[in-house]
Structure formats: C-alpha cells, structure tokens
Amino acid sequence: MKLGYHIGYWSSGPPEGAVEAIRTAEELGFDSVWTAEGYGSDALTPLAWWGAATSRIKLGTNIVQMSARTPTATAMAAMTLDHLSGGRFVLGLGASGPQVVEGWYGQPYPKPLARTREYVEIVRKVVAREQPVTHDGRFYQLPLRDGTGLGKPLKATVHPLRGHIPIYLAAEGPKNVALSAEICDGWLPLFFSPKSDDFYRGALREGFARRGEQPADFEVAASVPVIVHDDVEQAADLIRPALALYIGGMGAKTMNFHHDVFARMGYEDVADKVQELYLGGNKAEAAAAIPTSLIEDTSLIGPPAKIREELAAWEESVVTTLLLRGDAAMLRKVADVLS
DSSP states (O other): OEEEEEEEOOSSSOOTTHHHHHHHHHHTTOSEEEEOOSSSSOSHHHHHHHHTTOSSSEEEESOEEGGGSOHHHHHHHHHHHHHHTTSOEEEEEEOOOHHHHHHTSOOOOSOHHHHHHHHHHHHHHHHHTSSOBOEEOSSOEESOTTSOSOOOOBOOSSOOSSSOOOEEEEOOSHHHHHHHHHHOSEEEOBSOOGGGHHHHHHHHHHHHHHHTSOOTTOEEEEEOOEEEOSOHHHHHHHHHHHHHIIIIISSBTTBOHHHHHHIIIIIHHHHHHHHHHHHTTOHHHHHHTSOHHHHHHHOEEESHHHHHHHHHHHHTSSOOEEEEOSOHHHHHHHHHHHO
C-alpha cells in the first residue's frame, strides 16, 4: 500500500507549512502529493509552486474541475506541468456538482458522464500530439461547429514530454466508477469503505470489460482520514464536522453524491438526519448525529495497534494508495504507524 499526501483546497488562504509537509512526505518515501480546488484556490498553481521544492514525488490534482476549463486548456496545463516536473504529473479530473458547475462556473451540469467521456478523449488527443485535434461531439466541437467558420484544427506547439499523461477520475457513483475503469488510468474515491469493496470491484469490472482489459497499473488513490489517538471518540470528534459538511451541505438536498455514498453503505437514516439538521442550520447537532461506526468504516482512527489491525482490510481492498492529510509532524507519526 502506497502513501500519498493530500493538501486539499485552501480555506480562507494558503495553508501554513505546506512546503515543509510536502518535503517531509517526499523524505518519508510517499508516492504522491495532491492539490484540489473548490471555488477559491485553484489546483494547478499551488502544485507547480510547491512541487518545485521536490524532486521525486508525483504531483497530482485531486481534483481539477472539468467545468472550470476547456479540455484543451486542461491539456495545455497538464503538458506544461509534466515538463516542469520531469514527468511526474498526474491529472486528476472530476465533474463536481451542479451547485458549483452552474452556480460558480456558469456551465451546464446535465449528462456529466457523457461530458466526461468527451473531455478525456480530447485531452488524450492533445497530449498524444499525433495530428491536429478535431472533435465533433455533443458537448465539445473542435473546430467550433457554429462559429465564424474560420476555426481550424490545431496541434499543440509544445511537444509533450510524455505522449500519455496519467488521468485519474474522481467518482462516487457506480456508473462514474465504471467510467474511470473504462477510459482512465486510475480512480480517486472519496469516503471509500473496505466494507463496500465488493460493490466497487463490480463497478470497476464493468468498466474494464468495456475497455477490453484490466491494466495492471490501474491506480485507486483514496482519501482516508488517519488519526492516531488513544481515545477513539475524541479522534472521531475531529472528523465529525467535516463529514457533516459533506453529507449535509456539499450539494443540494435533492442531489448530494456524498450523502448517497453513505446511504449505499447502510447509513441512509443517518445521512438523511445529518442532511436535515445541517440544512436547517444546526451544524453542531448534525455532526453529533454521526455515529462512530460510520467514521470507523471510512477512516483509520484510534491507538496504533487498532489502526494496524484495521489496515489489513484496506490492504485487501482495491485501494492502492492511501491519501493522508495533516502537517509534517502528523505525516511522520502516521507513516510510522502504517509502516
């Protein structure tokens, strides 16, 4: 099981100690470091800036929101970062949700899977640089179908360092997970639980079957909270507020993919209650309504011996990399427990 470091997206400003933590991750032998974007900081700029302080560790986005950039703009950024990092870049993509896509980017959200398929296809064409890029799809046309008529197929001026840059897809629902297996090099799950391993293996098998093969190097890099603490309940309390936000407030009541993950996991009543409390403005009560069992299903918390024992289930799952959060001191502590 490989380890990665997930910095995430910024809150009100840049996180303190990011460079120190990234250097620590590289020193400890972590495989990768990841940035993210919501509707504030972007994922690419911090990755380039902080990645310049490293020499070995892979640099990934978890995630670049597809609605924020055209496929060709994303491909340009990917090729640029791949050159600057010496071939260490991993492009993590995600559709986000309608609140952000339509509310922040002013882009349409419907048919996200079909849109993702076209998006990835165009990025692949640009990076491969085999011929001028054309695409006549439902969502993207190159050249533009109803423009001035002066558009022409173009080939990137930059010669890619690698003709194939790894693309991972952030996905939670089974159809999207299957799509990651069909067209991408990896899957970025959120709120993965080893207890749901069979469910996700089935979705991945469906995608691999459509692809016609199961690549030996397909990666599953899961963001997993790991908190080493003698008191399990106190450790769980550190996770509850963030879970309440995602289950209750990250999405509309009628469309919240994070809520749906926990409902499929067997916590539908809990997820409904958390959502009702959170959307009603009772954030503390929403967090308190999350049982410790739910947190233990999707996290590694407690004393070192408990974490090591539970780690076995993660090692037997489809997950290939655990993505950790925290400062440099926490990374050292967790790496020692997980080693």
